[in-house]
Amino acid sequence: MxxxxxxxxxxxxxxxxxxxxxxxxxxxxxxxxxxxxxxxxxxxxxxxxxxxxxxxxxxxxxxxxxxxxxxxxxxxxxxxxxxxxxxxxxxxxxxxxxxxxxxxxxxxxxxxxxxxxxxxxxxxxxxxxxxxxxxxxxxxxxxxxxxxxxxxxxxxxxxxxxxxxxxxxxxxxxxxxxxxxxxxxxxxxxxxxxMNPIDLNLEPPILAIEHKLGVSCVNSGPVVCRVSLDRGGYVPGETIGISATVLNNSKVTIKGTKASLTEVTYNF
The missing domain is CATH 2.60.40.640 (Immunoglobulin-like)
Known part of the structure; x- marks a missing residue:
């Protein structure tokens, strides 16, 4: 045919x-x-x-x-x-x-x-x-x-x-x-x-984000959180390894941290 x-x-x-x-x-x-x-x-x-x-x-x-x-x-x-x-x-x-x-x-x-x-x-x-x-x-x-x-x-x-x-x-x-x-x-x-595949070789080998959070306390410093992944892309079934460090320069006690996976969509 x-x-x-x-x-x-x-x-x-x-x-x-x-x-x-x-x-x-x-x-x-x-x-x-x-x-x-x-x-x-x-x-x-x-x-x-x-x-x-x-x-x-x-x-x-x-x-x-x-x-x-x-x-x-x-x-x-x-x-x-x-x-x-x-x-x-x-x-x-x-x-x-x-x-x-x-x-x-x-x-x-x-x-x-x-x-x-x-x-x-x-x-x-x-x-x-x-x-x-x-x-x-x-x-x-x-x-x-x-x-x-x-x-x-x-x-x-x-x-x-x-x-x-x-x-x-x-x-x-x-x-x-x-x-x-x-x-x-x-x-x-x-x-x-x-399914349009993504070439993970084009993604950054390490993905890191640093966020500084100000605390509204007198004479209190910021809380700095740095999160990194071993690479910038994953396929279904793979484990996402997260490495995070928190530097607390404030007078506020941090009781715990948690990570979540969020899907973001853009409609044009």
Whole structure:
């Protein structure tokens, strides 16, 4: 199969002034969960989303799944996103086309002091392809049984990592839609994770911070605290070793110290 390279929207890292980028009102989609489709215990398959609810039509489609070759759903920028859309039919089914859509987006939602919700949205990936059928042609008759439609495309370099925060998120997902001539459209979607690795060799070998705290007492000196780490970056599962010294030049007794790990996010 021919490998496809996606064309994406606004380049990563391109920013406009906040006054131009924030709009209202908010009509943005909430972040998807990793399991976007529920599981049917009887058939052990993902449920299918239909545009119209017709029991007779829905019975023809037993399974409609998006399956990735990488089962842990984790990808890095520059890697290939590959897999297949699996369709299992109970009887002969005409299809106008099978559409596949890969989306990567960043969304920011901020509540202003006047209780107005401001938001901005940025596209990182917006790639569409047909896995079945051609524009302007008639329907294709799919026989009963299992049909597999492979896909493969390269993820752009420089993609931001998947993120979910209080005021925004970065998410990546695939959508598939199978259209029938009678107007019925079967839909499903699946999230995947993108992680942009950090080169720890570019981080400082030793990270040190010194903070001087003044104490409001007469003839009392400052309290100086110096904290250092053995390096400036860590990977999940590693132990963070902290070295700290406290020089108390004040007349106040220090009863104890503690360290905490805090995540800081910036929404532009």
């Amino acid at each position: 021919e490998i496809a390279r996606p064309s994406h929207g606004k380049s990563v890292g391109e920013h406009r002034p906040v006054s131009e980028r924030l709009r209202r009102p908010v009509h943005c989609r909430p972040p998807l969960q990793l399991e976007t489709s529920t599981t049917n215990k009887r058939t052990n398959s993902q449920d299918v989303y239909h545009q119209e609810r017709s029991p007779g039509m829905a019975r023809k489609l037993l399974k409609f799944l998006i399956l990735f070759d990488n089962t842990n759903l984790l990808y890095f920028p520059g890697q290939f996103l590959s897999g297949r859309v699996l369709v299992e039919l109970e009887e002969d089914t005409p299809a106008l086309g099978l559409h596949f859509h890969v989306v990567g987006e960043g969304v920011v939602r901020v509540k202003s002091p006047r209780a107005e919700r401001l938001y901005d949205r940025e596209n990182y990936i917006d790639f569409r392809m047909r896995l079945l059928g051609e524009p302007g042609q008639g329907s294709v008759l799919l026989s009963p049984g299992i049909h597999s439609f492979p896909f493969k495309l390269g993820l752009p370099l420089g993609l931001p990592s998947t993120f979910l925060g209080k005021h925004g998120w970065v998410q990546y997902y695939c959508k598939a839609a199978l259209r029938e001539p009678n107007g019925l459209t079967h839909k499903n979607q699946q999230v995947f994770i993108v």
